[in-house]
Amino acid sequence: MGPFPLSSAQSHIPLGEYIFKRIESLGVKSAFGVPGDFNLSLLEHIYSTKLKWYGGCNELNAGYAADGYARASHKFGVLITTYGVGSLSALNACCGAWSEFVPLLHIVGTTSTVQKSSGQLTHHVAPGKLISSKSDHHIYERLVERLACKIESLKSVDDAPEKIDFLIKEIMETKRPGYLFLPCDLVNIPVSALRLGDLDLYKPMEIRPIEYCDQLASLVLSKIYSSSAPCMLVDILTDRFELTNEVRALVRKTNIPNLSTFMGKSVLDETEVSYIGDYNGDASNKEVQQFVQTCDLVIHIGAFYNEVNSGKHTLYNGIHPESLIIMNHENIIIGSTKFDVSFVHILPKIVSNFNSSKLPQFTIPCMEHHIENKSSKVAITQSQLLSSLQNFIQPKDTIVVDTCSVMFGLPDLRFPKDVKLIGQHFYLSIGMALPCSFGVAVANREMGVDSRVILLEGDGSAQMTIQELSAFVRHGLSPLILLLNNHGYTVERAIKGAEKSYNDIMPDWKWTKLLDTFGGGSCTSSVRVHQAEALDQELASYQGSLKLIEIELDKLDTPWRFYFMCG
Amino acid sequence: MGPFPLSSAQSHIPLGEYIFKRIESLGVKSAFGVPGDFNLSLLEHIYSTKLKWYGGCNELNAGYAADGYARASHKFGVLITTYGVGSLSALNACCGAWSEFVPLLHIVGTTSTVQKSSGQLTHHVAPGKLISSKSDHHIYERLVERLACKIESLKSVDDAPEKIDFLIKEIMETKRPGYLFLPCDLVNIPVSALRLGDLDLYKPMEIRPIEYCDQLASLVLSKIYSSSAPCMLVDILTDRFELTNEVRALVRKTNIPNLSTFMGKSVLDETEVSYIGDYNGDASNKEVQQFVQTCDLVIHIGAFYNEVNSGKHTLYNGIHPESLIIMNHENIIIGSTKFDVSFVHILPKIVSNFNSSKLPQFTIPCMEHHIENKSSKVAITQSQLLSSLQNFIQPKDTIVVDTCSVMFGLPDLRFPKDVKLIGQHFYLSIGMALPCSFGVAVANREMGVDSRVILLEGDGSAQMTIQELSAFVRHGLSPLILLLNNHGYTVERAIKGAEKSYNDIMPDWKWTKLLDTFGGGSCTSSVRVHQAEALDQELASYQGSLKLIEIELDKLDTPWRFYFMCG
Numbered sequence A, B: 001m002g003p004f005p006l007s008s009a010q011s012h013i014p015l016g017e018y019i020f021k022r023i024e025s026l027g028v029k030s031a032f033g034v035p036g037d038f039n040l041s042l043l044e045h046i047y048s049t050k051l052k053w054y055g056g057c058n059e060l061n062a063g064y065a066a067d068g069y070a071r072a073s074h075k076f077g078v079l080i081t082t083y084g085v086g087s088l089s090a091l092n093a094c095c096g097a098w099s100e101f102v103p104l105l106h107i108v109g110t111t112s113t114v115q116k117s118s119g120q121l122t123h124h125v126a127p128g129k130l131i132s133s134k135s136d137h138h139i140y141e142r143l144v145e146r147l148a149c150k151i152e153s154l155k156s157v158d159d160a161p162e163k164i165d166f167l168i169k170e171i172m173e174t175k176r177p178g179y180l181f182l183p184c185d186l187v188n189i190p191v192s193a194l195r196l197g198d199l200d201l202y203k204p205m206e207i208r209p210i211e212y213c214d215q216l217a218s219l220v221l222s223k224i225y226s227s228s229a230p231c232m233l234v235d236i237l238t239d240r241f242e243l244t245n246e247v248r249a250l251v252r253k254t255n256i257p258n259l260s261t262f263m264g265k266s267v268l269d270e271t272e273v274s275y276i277g278d279y280n281g282d283a284s285n286k287e288v289q290q291f292v293q294t295c296d297l298v299i300h301i302g303a304f305y306n307e308v309n310s311g312k313h314t315l316y317n318g319i320h321p322e323s324l325i326i327m328n329h330e331n332i333i334i335g336s337t338k339f340d341v342s343f344v345h346i347l348p349k350i351v352s353n354f355n356s357s358k359l360p361q362f363t364i365p366c367m368e369h370h371i372e373n374k375s376s377k378v379a380i381t382q383s384q385l386l387s388s389l390q391n392f393i394q395p396k397d398t399i400v401v402d403t404c405s406v407m408f409g410l411p412d413l414r415f416p417k418d419v420k421l422i423g424q425h426f427y428l429s430i431g432m433a434l435p436c437s438f439g440v441a442v443a444n445r446e447m448g449v450d451s452r453v454i455l456l457e458g459d460g461s462a463q464m465t466i467q468e469l470s471a472f473v474r475h476g477l478s479p480l481i482l483l484l485n486n487h488g489y490t491v492e493r494a495i496k497g498a499e500k501s502y503n504d505i506m507p508d509w510k511w512t513k514l515l516d517t518f519g520g521g522s523c524t525s526s527v528r529v530h531q532a533e534a535l536d537q538e539l540a541s542y543q544g545s546l547k548l549i550e551i552e553l554d555k556l557d558t559p560w561r562f563y564f565m566c567g
C-alpha cells in the first residue's frame, strides 16, 4: 500500500512538505508544539497534509502531550519547537520520554544556515562565556547529545530525505526521542519525493540469523519445560516494543502464572485466571511476594530494572539467579549467560514454537484480591479512593496517573480487560500527566478507540501544567479528571517535612472553577467531594462529557506501598 | 559589619545551614524553587535563617521569579530544584539569565554521593543509551556546562565552604548563573562556619594596576575633550554591572547628549534635558538616528551587541569607526584599539577624573517626543495603548514586559524619574514576564522600595506561565497586570501566517476570572476594556491592590518599530 503514488510532476517537493508527508506515511496524524520565528516556515507546510496541529500553551506541555500521543498510539510523537527558548522549555518532557522509552521526533526550527555559520548573536541563541567572540548556534544540539537516540542537524538539503528517514527509523526502533535541527532557510527548497514510496521504515534494521533466534527461543522453552513452578513477570518494555500481544498469547497458550511489575501494570490481561497480581519486590503484597519466591523459574519479560520498578532493588530477592530469565531489547539473560539479542526477535519465536505437550504440571495459586479498607470521617482515604476506582473502572479505560501518592496505590487495583495505565513511573516528573492525557485523548480519538480517559492528578502536580486543561475544551475532548486535593506535596511530606511550609502549595485555588475559566462551557462540569459516597455518585454520573471531580483527601494519608518506597 | 559573630560553640554548622547563612550574609533575603526528594534535607535548613522560601507552581516559573528577583534587587537570585525533573524544567529560565547577564545561584539537590558512585538507575536519573550499563548521575551537570559561569559539584564536604563562597563570588562577578550540585547526604554534615565572618565576597577578584586604569580613563576623557559633537549610548550591561549611578553622574557632570539602546531603556534618567531618546539603528525614530549619525564621538557604555539590540546589525551604521568608544565588562574599544579591561574599573575613574573646563561646546538638540496616534473603532490600537501608558506611568514604577508586540513599542515612551524597565529583550522567551514580575515584586517589597509593579503581558505569553498569578495572591503582592488580548501570537502573525491556525491560541479563556479562580478574594479586581477611554479610567482607578485589566487589541496591529525587526 503506497499512500503517495507520485506523478512525475510531484517528484520534487519542498523539504518541509517532505517531512510532514513522511510523518503522515507512517500513520501519525497529529503534531504538537508551539510556533516561533524559526519554525513558522516549516509549519506552513503542515497544511499540505492531513496532519493536525495541536498548539500547546507552552512547550513543556506540548512535549508531554506528544509523549502521551506516542504512548497511546504506539506510533511516535511529533513535537515542533523553536530553537532555545522552545526546545529547552520542552527538555524535561523529552528527557522523560528518553528515560522511559517513548519514541518522539522533536523538530527544532533553527536560525538559517547563513546565520549559523556567521556566528552572529541572534535572538534565542545563548552567547558563550564572552559575548565578544562568535556565538555557537549549535549549542542546543550539543546539549541534548546524551538524551537522544540520534541528532540530525541539517546543513543543506543534500540527502535530507534519507537522513530524515533514517532518523525516524532510529526513533521507531530504539523507542527513544531523536532530534531534527532544521535551519529555517532549508524548508522551502525542493527535494526528491521518491523515497516517500518506500514504506519499509517500520522494518527492523538489524536481525540476527533465524537459526540463532530459533536456538535461543528453544533454550528458553527448554527452561520452561523443565521447570516445575514457573512464572512470568511482565514489564513495561514489553508494551514499548510492541510485544504485548505476544506476551498475552504466551499467557493464554501456557497458562503460566503471570504478574505485572510496577511499571508493567496493564500490559497483562488481569482477568485471566493465571494472573496473580502486581509484584515489586519488598513493596509487594506479602502473598504475592511469597509466591514469586517459591517459583523455580521467573521469566522477566520487557525488563526495565531501576530503583522504583525493582522495589528499591529487592526485585530478585529470594530468587535463585539460575532460576531467572530476563529479557528486553538489549539482551536475553538466562541464568548466568547473557545473549546480546533483542527480545523483539526472540519472543515471537517462543510463542510460535511453544509445544503445550511439554509443559510441566503446575498449580495456579488463588490470590484473594482486596483493597485494605481504611475509612476516615474528615476526608476520603486513599484506600477508599482505590475502592471507588476499582468499582468504577471499565474495560478499555485509559488511566493516566501523575506522580502523586495514589500512583503508588494503583498496584492494588485489578483491571478489567484492555484497561491501559499510563504514567511516568520511573522518571517521576510531576505535572506530566495532565498534558500527557491530552495527547492520549487525541490518539484515542484518532484511532477510533472507544476508551474513556481518566486522569488522576495530585493538586501539586496539577498546578505545574494546569493551563493545558484548556486543550480539552478547545479540542472537544472529554476525559474524567480526578483532582486529588490533599493540600500540598503529600509524597514529599511522607519523606520529610510533613508539616513544613515548603511542602505547602497555594491553598486557595478554586479547582472547580478552572474548567469554566479556561473556556469550558455548559458541557463541562466540576464538583467537589469530601465523602466516599459522594465520590461514588459523581463517578457514576460521569457520562462522557468533560468533568472534573475535586476529591478532598487527608494531607498525610498515602497508600501503604508508598511507605516502603520512601523508607 | 559582621552579622554572624560566631561563638566557639557555633564554629561548626551543618553544610545546609552554611549555604543559607552565606546567602543571607550577602543581603539576599528570598529563595525560589520547588521541593523534591533530593533537596528536602537542604530545605530543612532554611528555617535556621530568615531567608523566605517562595515555592513556585513549577520550576520554570520559579526560575523566572529568581531571575526577576536578581534583576530588581541587584543582588543575585537563588533557585533550588531537584535533580533532573526539576533542574531541567528550569533550564530555559536559567539559559535566559545566562544570556542576559542575570546572576543566579541554582542549587540542585542530587542523589547521594553513594548513589552517584554506584551508578544505579535511581528515579529522575536519565539512563544512558543502554540501561544495562551503569548510569551517569553527573549527566545533568555536563548538560549545563556551557550555560554556567561555574559548576560546583560537591563530592564531599572537604573545602565545601570555600568552594561555595568561590562559586557565589564568580556568580556575582560575572553576573551569570552558576550551579551547585549538592548530594543529599552532605547537607547535614558539619562544616566550619568561620568563613561566614568574611564578607568580602563582593570585592572584585581581579583588578588592573591603578595607573593602567587611570591612563585608560584619561584616553577616553581626551577623546571627549577633543570632540565637538559627542553622545553617550547607554546599554543594559551598565545596569547589570551596577554602574547606573556612575553613568547618571557622568550625564549630569557633562551634559553630553545621551540615548538608550533598546535593552538599555530606563538606565538613564529620561527627564534630563540632555536625554535624546531611544536609539536602535535603523529601528529608531528618524530624527534620533540622524542625530547619532552627525555625532563625531559615540560612547557606547555597557554595550551588549546582538541582533535585537543593534537594530538588526545597523547600530553603528553611519558612524565612523574611529568615532566610536565601546565599553563593557569584557573590554574597552577606542576606535580600532581594544583594551582587555572591564568598564567596571574604568568608568568610575572617568567620572571622577572628568574636568568640566575641558569640555567642548556642543548643542543639545531638542527632540520632540510624541507617540504616533492611530485610532481604531474596533479595538484599542498599540499606539493608543502606548499613549495611555505614557500618561499613567509615575516615577519609580517598575514595568515588566513580556516578549509580546508592545515590547517593541516601549522605546516610544519617555519615562518619568526612576522608572525601571525589565524584560528579556534579547533572549525573548515568552511567558517569562509574569513569574519574573513576581520575583520583582518580592525584591521591591524586601528592599522597602515604594514602586508600583506594572506587568505587560500578551495573551500568548501569559498562557505559558499563567498559574503563577496565584503567587501574587498567596503572598499579598499587588501588581497591575495589563493583559493584552490580541487573540494569539501577533508577533508571529506579523512575520508569517497572519491568519494561520498555528498562530491562534485557545480563544475562550475568561481572563478576568483567573485571579478569582487562583484564589484572589475581594481585594483583587479584573476588568475587560475595548476602548481607550475605558482603559484610561481603569488605569486611573488602580489604587495599588492586585488588578488585572484585559485590553482588547486588534489581532494584526503592532508598533511601527516591530515591522523593522521582522522585515
Ligand SMILES: Cc1ncc(C[n+]2csc(CCOP(=O)(O)OP(=O)(O)O)c2C)c(N)n1
Residues within 6 Å of the ligand: A402, A403, A404, A405, A406, A428, A429, A430, A431, A457, A458, A459, A460, A461, A462, A484, A486, A487, A488, A489, A490, A491, A492, B034, B035, B036, B037, B059, B082, B085, B086, B089
Ligand atoms: C517536576 C518535578 N518537580 C518536583 C518533583 C518532586 N515531587 C515528587 S512528588 C511531589 C509532590 C506531588 O504532589 P501532589 O501532586 O499534590 O501529589 P501528592 O503527593 O500530594 O499525593 C513532588 C514535589 C518532581 N517529581 N517533579
Ligand SMILES: Cc1ncc(C[n+]2csc(CCOP(=O)(O)OP(=O)(O)O)c2C)c(N)n1
Residues within 6 Å of the ligand: A034, A035, A036, A037, A059, A082, A085, A086, A089, B402, B403, B404, B405, B406, B428, B429, B430, B431, B457, B458, B459, B460, B461, B462, B484, B486, B487, B488, B489, B490, B491, B492
Ligand atoms: C518560549 C517561547 N516559545 C515561543 C516563542 C516564539 N514567540 C515569540 S513572540 C510569540 C507570540 C507572543 O504572543 P503574545 O504574548 O500574545 O503577544 P503578541 O505577539 O500577540 O503581542 C511567540 C510564540 C518564544 N519567543 N518563546
